[in-house]
Amino acid sequence: MEKFPNITPLLQVTADGSHTISLPEMDEHYHSINGAIQESQHVYIEAGFKQIRKPEIHVIEMGFGTGLNALLTAIASETQETKVIYTALEKFPLPQEIINRLNYSDINPALFHAVHQAEWGKVEPVAPSFYIEKIQIDFRAFDFRDKYDVVYYDAFAPGKQPEVWSQELFNRIFAAMNTQGVVVTYCASGGVRRMMRQAGFAVERIAGAAGKREMLRCRRLKP
Numbered sequence: 001m002e003k004f005p006n007i008t009p010l011l012q013v014t015a016d017g018s019h020t021i022s023l024p025e026m027d028e029h030y031h032s033i034n035g036a037i038q039e040s041q042h043v044y045i046e047a048g049f050k051q052i053r054k055p056e057i058h059v060i061e062m063g064f065g066t067g068l069n070a071l072l073t074a075i076a077s078e079t080q081e082t083k084v085i086y087t088a089l090e091k092f093p094l095p096q097e098i099i100n101r102l103n104y105s106d107i108n109p110a111l112f113h114a115v116h117q118a119e120w121g122k123v124e125p126v127a128p129s130f131y132i133e134k135i136q137i138d139f140r141a142f143d144f145r146d147k148y149d150v151v152y153y154d155a156f157a158p159g160k161q162p163e164v165w166s167q168e169l170f171n172r173i174f175a176a177m178n179t180q181g182v183v184v185t186y187c188a189s190g191g192v193r194r195m196m197r198q199a200g201f202a203v204e205r206i207a208g209a210a211g212k213r214e215m216l217r218c219r220r221l222k223p
């Protein structure tokens, strides 16, 4: 599998004791250093996934990375007794030796291993309530063939990776959303807010995870 070019991923412990990955060459992290689990739970699970009450929820993640959002969603699907079909897009899957060292396995060892052992390119059952399809692709090239209730927009920051925060992509995501579906992201920059509005979303600025004032929740209100 293709690797992140010329970049060495390193493990780093964040403020809540959970790991993140740091990319020193890019001066970037996969999560907030104020707490990776805290951020993931706040931004993606509480502000995103738990906003949707349906017997079957379709989630798509832009940037699978460590699989933390997938793991926390699998756990939430069990407690909410909701069936989840989870599509995870990732251009640069992490090496297995890094995944093996992540301390997220302490949260729920069985689900952590099932999420990571799921074969790429196939819909795989991880739990009775949770099915995942991990796809190795540049998400800008992804053909949105399903309709989604929740989008986790978890790319690197616009300052580091401006090409993935684009009007063209947000327009295509809007077209692929179910009515009342939400896009959540840790990023609250003015440029991203404007593009999301332009795409057709109702954009809310809500309290961010620890150490961040705001995050965005963007909802498709009409069919």
Ligand SMILES: C[S@@+](CC[C@H](N)C(=O)[O-])C[C@H]1O[C@@H](n2cnc3c(N)ncnc32)[C@H](O)[C@@H]1O
Pocket (backbone or CB within 6 Å): 004, 029, 030, 031, 040, 062, 063, 064, 065, 066, 067, 068, 069, 089, 090, 091, 092, 093, 137, 138, 139, 140, 154, 155, 156, 157, 161, 164
């Ligand atoms: C901020 S990290 C978040 C990772 C993940 N959600 C997690 O919890 O570990 C961004 C992720 O997006 C991936 N990524 C960056 N550009 C991408 C692209 N154009 N297409 C697909 N994945 C991309 C990176 O490899 C990385 O895994």
